[in-house]
Amino acid sequence: MKPALELAGITKDFPGTRALDGVNLSVRPGEVVALLGENGAGKSTLMKILSGVWPGGSFEGHIRVDGEVVSFADTRDAHAAGIAMIHQELSVFPELSVAEHLELDQLPNWVDWTGLLARMEAFLSKIDFGLRADARVGDLSIGGRQLVEIARALYRNAKILVFDEPTSALTDPEVVKLDSVIEKLRAEGRAIIYITHRMDEVFRLADRIVVLRDGKNAGECARGPREKVEPEIIRWMVGRSIEDIYPPRNKTVGDELLRVEKLSLTHRTGKFRVRDLSFSLRAGEVLGLAGLLGAGRSETFESLFGALHPTGPKGREFSVEGSAWIKGRRRLPETPRDAIDVRMAYVSEDRKGTGLVLGESIRSNMALAALGSGRAGIASGTSMFRFVDGNRELDRSQHWARELKLKAAHLDQSVGELSGGNQQKVVLAKWLLTEPEILFLDEPTRGIDVGAKMEIYHWIQRLASQGMGIVVASSEMPELLGICHRIIVLREGSASAELDAEHATQEDIMKAASL
Amino acid sequence: MKNRLVDGRFVRSVLALLAVMVILAFLTDGTFNSERNLTNLSRQVAINGILAIGMTFVILIGGIDLSVGSVVALSGVVAGVLQVNYGLGTLEGSALWVGAFVTIGASIFTGLACGIFNGWLITRHRIAPFIITLGMMVIARGLALIVAKGAAIAPLSDAFNSVGQAYVPPLYSLILIAVAGLGGIALRLKATAGTRREPLDWLMTGIFVVLTLLAGWAFYGYRGLPLPVLIFAIFGVIGIVILQKTRLGRFVLAIGGNPDAAWLAGVPIRKISFGIYAAIGALAGLSGAILAARLNGALPTSGELFELDAIAAVVIGGTSLRGGIGTVRGSILGAFFIGTLNNGMSLLDITEFYQKVIKGLIIILAVWFDTREKSFTPAKK
Numbered sequence: 006m007k008p009a010l011e012l013a014g015i016t017k018d019f020p021g022t023r024a025l026d027g028v029n030l031s032v033r034p035g036e037v038v039a040l041l042g043e044n045g046a047g048k049s050t051l052m053k054i055l056s057g058v059w060p061g062g063s064f065e066g067h068i069r070v071d072g073e074v075v076s077f078a079d080t081r082d083a084h085a086a087g088i089a090m091i092h093q094e095l096s097v098f099p100e101l102s103v104a105e106h107l108e109l110d111q112l113p114n115w116v117d118w119t120g121l122l123a124r125m126e127a128f129l130s131k132i133d134f135g136l137r138a139d140a141r142v143g144d145l146s147i148g149g150r151q152l153v154e155i156a157r158a159l160y161r162n163a164k165i166l167v168f169d170e171p172t173s174a175l176t177d178p179e180v181v182k183l184d185s186v187i188e189k190l191r192a193e194g195r196a197i198i199y200i201t202h203r204m205d206e207v208f209r210l211a212d213r214i215v216v217l218r219d220g221k222n223a224g225e226c227a228r229g230p231r232e233k234v235e236p237e238i239i240r241w242m243v244g245r246s247i248e249d250i251y252p253p254r255n256k257t258v259g260d261e262l263l264r265v266e267k268l269s270l271t272h273r274t275g276k277f278r279v280r281d282l283s284f285s286l287r288a289g290e291v292l293g294l295a296g297l298l299g300a301g302r303s304e305t306f307e308s309l310f311g312a313l314h315p316t317g318p319k320g321r322e323f324s325v326e327g328s329a330w331i332k333g334r335r336r337l338p339e340t341p342r343d344a345i346d347v348r349m350a351y352v353s354e355d356r357k358g359t360g361l362v363l364g365e366s367i368r369s370n371m372a373l374a375a376l377g378s379g380r381a382g383i384a385s386g387t388s389m390f391r392f393v394d395g396n397r398e399l400d401r402s403q404h405w406a407r408e409l410k411l412k413a414a415h416l417d418q419s420v421g422e423l424s425g426g427n428q429q430k431v432v433l434a435k436w437l438l439t440e441p442e443i444l445f446l447d448e449p450t451r452g453i454d455v456g457a458k459m460e461i462y463h464w465i466q467r468l469a470s471q472g473m474g475i476v477v478a479s480s481e482m483p484e485l486l487g488i489c490h491r492i493i494v495l496r497e498g499s500a501s502a503e504l505d506a507e508h509a510t511q512e513d514i515m516k517a518a519s520l
Numbered sequence: 521m522k523n524r525l526v527d528g529r530f531v532r533s534v535l536a537l538l539a540v541m542v543i544l545a546f547l548t549d550g551t552f553n554s555e556r557n558l559t560n561l562s563r564q565v566a567i568n569g570i571l572a573i574g575m576t577f578v579i580l581i582g583g584i585d586l587s588v589g590s591v592v593a594l595s596g597v598v599a600g601v602l603q604v605n606y607g608l609g610t611l612e613g614s615a616l617w618v619g620a621f622v623t624i625g626a627s628i629f630t631g632l633a634c635g636i637f638n639g640w641l642i643t644r645h646r647i648a649p650f651i652i653t654l655g656m657m658v659i660a661r662g663l664a665l666i667v668a669k670g671a672a673i674a675p676l677s678d679a680f681n682s683v684g685q686a687y688v689p690p691l692y693s694l695i696l697i698a699v700a701g702l703g704g705i706a707l708r709l710k711a712t713a714g715t716r717r718e719p720l721d722w723l724m725t726g727i728f729v730v731l732t733l734l735a736g737w738a739f740y741g742y743r744g745l746p747l748p749v750l751i752f753a754i755f756g757v758i759g760i761v762i763l764q765k766t767r768l769g770r771f772v773l774a775i776g777g778n779p780d781a782a783w784l785a786g787v788p789i790r791k792i793s794f795g796i797y798a799a800i801g802a803l804a805g806l807s808g809a810i811l812a813a814r815l816n817g818a819l820p821t822s823g824e825l826f827e828l829d830a831i832a833a834v835v836i837g838g839t840s841l842r843g844g845i846g847t848v849r850g851s852i853l854g855a856f857f858i859g860t861l862n863n864g865m866s867l868l869d870i871t872e873f874y875q876k877v878i879k880g881l882i883i884i885l886a887v888w889f890d891t892r893e894k895s896f897t898p899a900k901k
Binding site for chain 1: 774
C-alpha cells in the first residue's frame with residue numbers, strides 16, 4: 006500500500022549542530038508507527054518539520070503526502086494537508102466549550118449557537134468519544150482535553166495524526182480510553198505516529214517501531230515478541246548494548262530509619278487521599294510505592310514531607326494525621342523546612358512544576374534546598390540575612406555536576422535549557438546537597454531517556470549502599486521490580502499488599518492495585 | 521566560567537542614561553549639568569528611588585504594591601499632625617530634635633502598619649496583591665484626608681525638615697563619596713579576581729568611576745550631599761547586598777521564579793512575602809517623612825502616582841513583572857532615568873501636560889526595546 010506520509014532524507018541544521026541527518030520515516034494508512042529516541046535524538050525537530058513549524062526550504066529533503074511532494078510555509082499548510090499534532094501539553098482555552106474548540110479556526114464573528122451545537126453534537130456522537138458539545142473545556146480532565154484535541158483533528162478530517170507522549174499526564178482509565186480511540190483511528194485507515202518513552206505502550210499499540218539517535222535513523226522493525234525486540238530497541242536508542250538495565254540491588258540493609266504509623270491525609274471536603282498507611286524503611290533499603298494513578302503515592306510523600314502545611318502554596322486544603330519515627334525519635338515534619346532538618350529529601354514528580362526554578366541557573370537550583378538548612382556550608386546558620394558563600398556553592402554544585410555526569414555548558418546556564426534527564430539530575434543534586442538520610446523519589450525517571458534512566462538506577466543503588474533509605478514511587482512496574490527490595494501497593498490511599506520485589510511479578514502488583 | 525558581574529544590558533542602559541544627560545546638557549546650554557541642578561535632580565530621585573528599591577523585592581516575589589503613593593501621603597500627614605497639632609515642632613532646644621526623630625519614627629511606623637495590613641491579607645488570606653493594595657491605596661488616601669481634614673499642614677520644624685532638606689557638608693560629602701567609590705572599585709576587583717576580566721568589565725568599572733567623579737564634583741560644587749540622597753544610597757546598598765549576597769535574596773528570586781519549587785526546598789514563602797510587604801510599607805512611611813520635610817508641610821494629596829513611578833523604575837530597570845528576574849541596581853538606574861526625564865523636561869519649559877504624555881511614551885519605548893532585545897536571545901527549549 007502507498008504510504009500516507011513519507012519523509013525522505015530530511016536534514017536540518019541549526020547553528021553549530023546538525024539536528025537531523027538524512028532521516029527517513031513513512032507511515033501507511035491504518036498503521037501506527039512508534040517513534041522512539043532519547044531526548045535530543047531529533048524527534049521534536051522532525052515533528053516540527055512535519056507540522057510546518059520549520060517551513061519548507063529551512064531543511065533539506067522531501068515530505069510526501071499520498072505520494073505528492075508537499076512544502077509547508079506554516080502550520081496551517083500542514084493542517085490543510087491533513088496532518089494534525091496531538092501535543093503533550095495541550096493548548097486549550099478553559100472557558101470555551103468543546104463545540105467552539107472544534108471549530109476554533111473557522112468560528113465566524115457572530116456565532117450561531119444552536120446551529121453550532123447541533124452540528125457538533127452530531128459530529129461527536131458519530132465519533133463516540135463520550136464528549137458533550139456544550140461542556141466547558143476547563144471542566145474536563147486532562148484525558149478529556151486530549152480527546153477534544155483528537156476530535157478537533159478528526160473534525161478537520163486529518164489523515165495523519167501525530168501523538169507526542171500522549172499518556173504522560175493521563176490516569177489509567179484514560180489511557181485505556183485513548184488506546185481504544187487509537188484502535189478506532191487505525192481501523193478507519195488513518196496514519197498514526199506515536200512518540201513515547203514507555204515501552205509497554207509501544208508493544209501494545211505499534212505496528213512498526215522506528216528509532217532515531219543523534220539525528221539519524223538508528224533502526225526500524227515490526228512489532229515482535231517484547232523480550233526479543235526490546236533489547237534491540239534499547240540498543241538502537243542508546244547506541245550500545247545493555248545486558249541489564251537494572252544494577253544489582255544493594256545488599257547491606259541496616260537499622261530502621263523511618264517508621265510511619267497510621268498516616269492519613271484528608272482533603273477539606275472530608276475525602277481521604279491517604280488512609281491509615283503504616284510502613285517502615287531501613288537504612289540501605291529501597292522501598293517501592295506502587296499503585297494506579299490517584300492511589301495516593303505522591304500524596305504519601307507530600308504528607309510525610311510537610312508539603313501540605315497551611316503556610317504552603319496549597320493553603321488549608323489538606324490535613325495530615327498520624328505519626329512518624331525518624332531513627333527512633335517521634336517526629337512528623339510539619340513543613341518542608343522541618344523535613345529537610347530531619348534529613349529527608351523529596352524529588353517530586355513534576356520537575357518543571359515543583360522541582361526547578363526554570364529561569365534560574367543550574368547552581369542556584371542546586372543550592373536552593375541546602376541553602377535554607379545551613380548544610381553543605383553554602384550559608385551558615387539559618388538567619389535570612391546570612392551571606393551566601395559563592396565559592397563554596399560553586400564548589401559543591403560542581404562536585405555533584407561531575408558525579409552525576411550532568412551535561413551542561415556551564416553551571417550558570419539556565420536549567421530551562423537542559424534536557425529532561427539533565428534537569429532530573431539537577432533536582433537530584435539539589436537534594437543530595439542537603440545530605441539526606443531518607444530520600445523520596447516520585448517518578449524519578451518519568452519522561453527521561455533510557456541512558457539517563459540507567460544512571461538514575463545506578464545512583465539509587467549507590468546511595469542505598471551508603472546507608473540512605475530510599476522510597477521510590479513509580480507507575481512503571483518493571484522499574485519497581487528491578488530496583489526495590491520491597492514494594493507496597495497502594496489502593497485508594499491504603500496499602501493493599503506488601504510484596505517482596507525479587508519474587509513478585511507485574512501481575513501481583515496489578516492484582517493488588519486494582520482489585 | 522561565565523562572569524556573573526558582567527551584564528551587557530545594564531552597561532548599555534547606563535550608557536543610554538549618560539547619553540540622555542549629555543543631550544540635555546547641550547539642549548539647556550549647560551543649565552542641566554550645573555552642580556546645583558544635578559544636586560536637585562538627585563534629591564528629586566531619592567524618594568522614587570527608595571520606593572523603587574522596595575518595589576523591586578515586591579515585584580520579584582511576583583507581587584505588586586499599588587498603595588505606596590497613598591501611604592507616603594498618610595505618613596506625611598501623620599508627621600504633620602505630630603509636628604503642628606501635637607506641638608512636636610515647637611519644642612525648645614534639643615527636645616526639638618527628639619521631637620523630629622519621634623515624628624520620623626511615627627511616619628515609618630504608620631507606613632509599616634499599612635504594609636503589615638497588606639502583607640497579612642495577602643499572605644494569610646491569599647487575596648491577590650493587586651486587589652489588597654488597590655484597596656489600601658484608596659483607604660490610606662482617605663485616612664490622609666481625614667487626619668489632615670483635607671488641608672495642608674504647615675509649617676514643620678527646621679529640625680524635622682532637615683531629613684528632606686539638609687546637606688552633608690561639601691568636604692565630608694567628598695570624603696564619603698571617595699570612600700564609597702574606592703570601596704566599590706576594590707570590591708569589584710576582588711569579586712572579579714581570578715576570572716578573566718572582559719572589556720565589558722573594564723567598561724563597567726570605568727562608568728562607575730565616571731559616575732563617582734560626577735557625583736563628587738556636583739555635590740562638592742554646590743552645597744554637599746543631600747540627606748535624602750544619602751538615605752537613598754544607604755538603602756540602595758542594603759537592597760543590592762540583600763538581593764545579591766544573602767540567603768534572603770536567593771529565596772526571593774526562587775519564590776518569584778517558582779513558588780511551589782521554593783516551598784518544597786524549604787523556603788518559608790509566607791514569612792518572606794509578609795516581611796517584604798511590611799518593609800515596603802516602612803520605606804513608604806520614611807519617604808512620606810522625607811517628602812513632608814522637603815516641602816515643609818504635609819499634603820494629604822501628595823504622593824499621587826508615586827506607585828506608578830516606582831513600578832516604572834523597576835520595570836525600566838529590567839525586572840520582570842512576572843517575578844523571579846531582576847536587580848536592585850537596575851531599579852535605581854530606572855529611578856534616575858525617570859528623574860532625569862522629569863528634570864530635563866522642566867528645564868526645557870515643556871508644560872506639565874505634555875510632560876506626562878512624553879514620559880509615558882518614553883517608559884513604553886524603554887520597556888519595548890528591552891523586551892524586543894530579550895526575545896532575540898535564545899529562548900527556553
